[in-house]
Amino acid sequence: MAAVTPKKKLFENFALVAKALASANRLELLEALAQGERGVDGLAQASGMSVANTSHHLQILRGGGLVQSRKEGTQVIYSLTDEKVLTLLTGIRNVAEQHLAEVDRIVRENFDSRDNLTPVRRDELLGLVRSGEAMVIDVRPPAEYDAGHIEGAVNIPLESLPERLSKLPHDQEIVAYCRGPYCMLAFDAVKQLRQLGYRARRLEDGFPEWKVDHLPVDR
Structure with a gap:
């Protein structure tokens, strides 16, 4: 059996980032954190999810290197790791807008028409x-x-x-x-x-x- 190459190991870690992004709920949490750091309760309210579900998604985002956390008293405060996360989100949106017909339809019917x-x-x-x-x-x-x-x-x-x-x-x-x-x-x-x-x-x-x-x- 061939040894796993360093390049393969890198791609496996890159896939952790992609996996963390592969959820509409987690993308919504990232949008909320793009406005500024926030506690779990605030993020749960912003996303309409339960606190437990929000915490679960935040752990996946942290595992993908997209968010970081700090303690403030009894609260855990989350923030984006850096502005590169914003750049990544913009890139995803741009690709979807340009190459997914369904995205183009939703934008035209629900946003451009307004x-x-x-x-x-x-x-x-x-x-x-x-x-x-x-x-x-x-x-x-x-x-x-x-x-x-x-x-x-x-x-x-x-x-x-x-x-x-x-x-x-x-x-x-x-x-x-x-x-x-x-x-x-x-x-x-x-x-x-x-x-x-x-x-x-x-x-x-x-x-x-x-x-x-x-x-x-x-x-």
Whole structure:
């Protein structure tokens, strides 16, 4: 029997990463952690899973080198191991969008159909903010905003939008963003704003993609 080569051993370890990613639930947990570190209870709430099931998936993600943990009192706090995980997630999404017909159909029917205006690119938004032509609103929950947000963005969670309308300018474009390109919070915020006469668009993706592009962020 031939000896296992070092290359074969490497591929076996690479497969651990692929195995850790091979679950819709675990991909959703990674999206939640891309907003900032969080405890198991918070991740269970964000994903709609039980605490026990969430912990099980987190152990698999940690075994694949995708997340890390630390103790804070009696809590275990999880975070992504580094920004390369975000790059990996973006790569998976891009391949699926370009080569899986079902993904293309879902995007067209459920996302593109909701918004016929071209989203704002990251570099475009940077220029609009620096020239004073746009106001940026972060429609994620406050805890996610506090963990990190686009520099200068104002936190207006979607459910708070109606009561904050008087603070929004009519002489600037309003750009909304949330967790990523398929986060419905930004779609819904932009729809509400347009119905009330505001000039509004959404960012092409979300805070994690902005951060991994090394654009200005605040905490």
